[in-house]
Amino acid sequence: MKGVQLLLGFALLILASSLASAYDPSPLQDICVAIDEPKNAVFVNGKFCKDPKLAKPEDFFFSGLDQPGDTANRLGFKVTTVNVEQIPGLNTLGVSAARIDFAPYGQNPPHTHPRATEILVVLEGTLYVGFVTSNQLNNTLIAKVLNKGDVFVFPIGMIHFQFNIGKTNAVAFAGFGSQNPGVITIANTVFGADPPINPDFLGKAFQLDPQVVKDLQNKFMNGD
Incomplete structure (x- = not known):
């Protein structure tokens, strides 16, 4: 009987702890190898925080998204990121942004953001965009042509793309649900x-x- 009570108590303890902490925090970098000696650590899951009393306006500021990115490359596009590396004050806030410039027929090739959903708004031009669902949903392509003022959402982890189908430059802004969404460009990663x-x-x-x-x-x- 005593053994049964001990087992029941242990089970209740596990249940209580699982309810108190139902999931791990989302990863904020590609890898985070555990280390036994804290003094040798470089990162926490994200960035270390400075004393909030020492915060200044520059910690929450970035300038330059009005400037076109250089699209003179083989794919004809340029992403200007605004994440925790550019704005330290984004640390722990779970958001970031980017400007994406496209030359005529330029493309942001198939890629995925492992840590964020992306919402895209077209400021200039015409883009063909889309994402592909997972094997579970038969790798279905969900795609649409976007014009100025249109908005499209790419769910977290889904392989997606943007392609300027117009004869003029195109510009889009993107918002992400992570301070550091990460990017995995499929062809670059594989080959x-x-x-x-x-x-x-x-x-x-x-x-x-x-x-x-x-x-x-x-x-x-x-x-x-």
């Missing part, structure tokens, strides 16, 4: 990994000739 992923493996995964994979790896590793 630009360092060291490279085995070409035979990727060839089978993508149903490509391994030599084609090697050519792609050379392009992305060299930044072509």
Whole structure:
């Protein structure tokens, strides 16, 4: 009987602790390897906080989103980020932003933000945008053409893209539900990994000739 009471008490303790802390805090960086000695630590989950009495206006300020980004690159786009790296006061607030500039027919290629939902508003131009659902929903493409003033949402973790289908420059602003949403560009990640992923493996995964994979790896590793 005593053993049953002990077991019941232990079960209730576990239940109470699970109700008090139902989930871990969201990760705010790509990796956070545990360390036994705190004095050797570099990051917490996010950034260390300074004494709030020492806060100043500059901690909550960024200037320059009125300036066009340089789109003279192979994809014809430029993202100007405004996250916790640019505005230290965003730490722990769970939001960030970006300006995205597109040259004519420029594109923000398929990518994902592992830590944030994105909401996009078009300021100038015409964009074709969309995201693809997970395997669970049969990898369905949800896409739409956006014009000036239109808004579109990309759910957290979904692979998505933006493409300027117009003959003039396009500009969009994006808001994110994280101080550091992160970005994983699919092609760069798969074919630009360092060291490279085995070409035979990727060839089978993508149903490509391994030599084609090697050519792609050379392009992305060299930044072509």
